[in-house]
Amino acid sequence: MTAVVLAVYHLLKGLKKVNYLPGYRVILSPVTVLGRIVPTCFWNLGVNWAWAHRDTAYFNFTHDIISIVPAMFGEATFFTCSFDVMKQLLGNEHKLQLVKPLDLTLHRVWGQSLASASGELWRKHRRAINPAFHSSIYKALRVESGQVYREMIENEGWTDQKEVIIPNIKNVVSKAILVTVGRCGFGLLMKWPRNTRSNIDIDPNQVSLTEAIVISASNVIAKVAIPNWFYKLPIKKVQIVNIAWNMFTSETRKVIRDQKTADLKYDDESEGGYILRRLVAASKEDSGKYLLDEQEMAQTSSSILTATLGFLAIYQDEQETAYKEISEFVSKNGKIDIKEPSDTPHLSGCFFEAGRRYPAGFFLPRSLTEDTPVKVKRPTEQTIILPKGSRIMFDLVSLSNNPNDFPDPHIFRPSRWYNVSDTDLFMFGAGPRMCIGRKFAFMQNVNLLAHILNEWKVDIVPETEDETREAYEKRVMYVAGPDGTSFSVGRVSVKLSKRI
Numbered sequence: 053m054t055a056v057v058l059a060v061y062h063l064l065k066g067l068k069k070v071n072y073l074p075g076y077r078v079i080l081s082p083v084t085v086l087g088r089i090v091p092t093c094f095w096n097l098g099v100n101w102a103w104a105h106r107d108t109a110y111f112n113f114t115h116d117i118i119s120i121v122p123a124m125f126g127e128a129t130f131f132t133c134s135f136d137v138m139k140q141l142l143g144n145e146h147k148l149q150l151v152k153p154l155d156l157t158l159h160r161v162w163g164q165s166l167a168s169a170s171g172e173l174w175r176k177h178r179r180a181i182n183p184a185f186h187s188s189i190y191k192a193l194r195v196e197s198g199q200v201y202r203e204m205i206e207n208e209g210w211t212d213q214k215e216v217i218i219p220n221i222k223n224v225v226s227k228a229i230l231v232t233v234g235r236c237g238f239g240l241l242m243k244w245p246r247n248t249r250s251n252i253d254i255d256p257n258q259v260s261l262t263e264a265i266v267i268s269a270s271n272v273i274a275k276v277a278i279p280n281w282f283y284k285l286p287i288k289k290v291q292i293v294n295i296a297w298n299m300f301t302s303e304t305r306k307v308i309r310d311q312k313t314a315d316l317k318y319d320d321e322s323e324g325g326y327i328l329r330r331l332v333a334a335s336k337e338d339s340g341k342y343l344l345d346e347q348e349m350a351q352t353s354s355s356i357l358t359a360t361l362g363f364l365a366i367y368q369d370e371q372e373t374a375y376k377e378i379s380e381f382v383s384k385n386g387k388i389d390i391k392e393p394s395d396t397p398h399l400s401g402c403f404f405e406a407g408r409r410y411p412a413g414f415f416l417p418r419s420l421t422e423d424t425p426v427k428v429k430r431p432t433e434q435t436i437i438l439p440k441g442s443r444i445m446f447d448l449v450s451l452s453n454n455p456n457d458f459p460d461p462h463i464f465r466p467s468r469w470y471n472v473s474d475t476d477l478f479m480f481g482a483g484p485r486m487c488i489g490r491k492f493a494f495m496q497n498v499n500l501l502a503h504i505l506n507e508w509k510v511d512i513v514p515e516t517e518d519e520t521r522e523a524y525e526k527r528v529m530y531v532a533g534p535d536g537t538s539f540s541v542g543r544v545s546v547k548l549s550k551r552i
């Protein structure tokens with residue numbers, strides 16, 4: 053009885069907080085740890101609700117902003133599926149003084165980071181890290197993408213093969229992305245990891261750094277939700293996760309220790325330094341534990357890369373256009389060295405379109421420090437006041453499926469992204485806090501993709517002889533959900549056939 057009274061009180065308080073804006077009334081907020089763990093079902097929206105209801109969310113996309121008010125766990129929160137609303141608020145983030153709610157970032161696992169800090173602290177760290185994203189790191193990245201591609205072919209045993217069937221392409225591309233980010237971004241000595249299928253196959257005494265990062269990346273939510281004593285239980289799978297976490301954090305600390313002694317002044321604005329080195333320099337004046345999580349960065353990239361290969365396997369005509377573009381680009385300059393989307397507009401469009409369908413981040417959270425007016429177009433043109441102290445989630449999954457912004461959202465159409473301005477690539481956020489690594493991610497992914505497509509034809513692996521490409525798309529590409537902290541397409545198997 054008391055629980056019911058408390059729930060009704062919590063609900064009424066929440067409704068008042070969001071000014072009674074229409075939306076969903078639920079038991080658990082989908083952004084709390086509990087709300088994320090409990091799957092999407094009739095009584096819980098769950099973290100995957102935006103995907104599960106992608107055709108009908110936001111009252112069939114007739115509302116730009118809705119409210120989600122929980123009766124038991126979590127705060128009443130505004131959610132938006134409108135890119136225009138996102139640009140109005142995030143585009144003016146400096147002026148509007150939006151704050152990242154710490155409980156909705158990975159603050160608990162990583163400590164304070166550039167991605168979770170707000171206000172002056174964020175400005176200071178962004179200024180400090182900015183010079184790390186300079187021309188020489190991009191050049192190293194493009195060279196390394198070719199090198200990592202060759203290591204991939206060799207280590208995965210594809211060198212002399214004419215045809216390879218890969219049961220889960222994400223397992224392979226995530227290694228390539230991690231190795232490249234680790235080497236180029238963080239100066240970590242990363243080797244291509246052994247071909248492990250699951251945590252169970254790994255000998256706890258022989259976990260490599262790359263494996264440690266892969267395992268940690270897929271267990272971030274567990275690390276937030278599960279108490280430390282649980283990892284001491286004699287369960288091999290659980291112990292491997294613990295070993296992986298300890299290894300990853302101790303290796304990162306080692307690099308930080310080494311780099312702390314490096315001669316880099318905090319206010320040094322000149323180009324240079326690994327990303328981690330820059331952050332360490334920035335944190336010297338603070339507690340010294342300001343980290344960027346390499347795992348998360350690699351996870352977002354590999355999920356989009358997996359989706360790109362999955363779509364190209366289905367849409368052979370789009371793949372052929374990308375292949376021709378790559379061949380011409382290679383013959384023009386003799387090597388694969390893609391610097392800008394305009395170098396290979398179609399291939400880049402394939403990557404951005406996969407990034408639209410699976411935008412990697414579910415929600416970008418912000419708290420409002422003042423009453424903030426925002427103009428909406430739906431249900432009618434009006435100005436809504438988001439009250440001081442409330443929260444808004446920029447719901448990237450619904451935004452990517454919003455037919456008002458992307459007509460026929462379920463269709464894979466790379467041409468949507470021809471000549472689109474960098475600031476309109478919503479999958480990287482918007483405004484002053486837009487992803488600092490977007491050029492890095494673009495070059496890394498598109499160069500690796502170009503190497504693969506230049507030598508291999510990618511095709512689907514049908515379940516039965518008569519499975520059509522359309523049926524394959526529904527079976528494989530419509531299964532998506534949380535992967536660690538990211539949103540990702542599920543298991544995608546592809547067949548690679550040597551072109552030459």
Ligand code: HEM
Nearest residue numbers: 166167349352353412416479480481485487488489492493
């Ligand atoms: C395809 C891959 C990637 C995607 C889709 C992606 C997406 C995003 C998004 C949406 C944000 C905005 C978060 C917000 O406003 O709350 C963001 C921020 C950030 N990203 Fe990325 N990212 C990717 C790769 C990378 C890489 C490779 C790096 C670094 C090498 C990186 C570093 C960061 C950092 C440091 C921030 C925080 C920026 C700030 O708050 O000022 N990201 N990313």
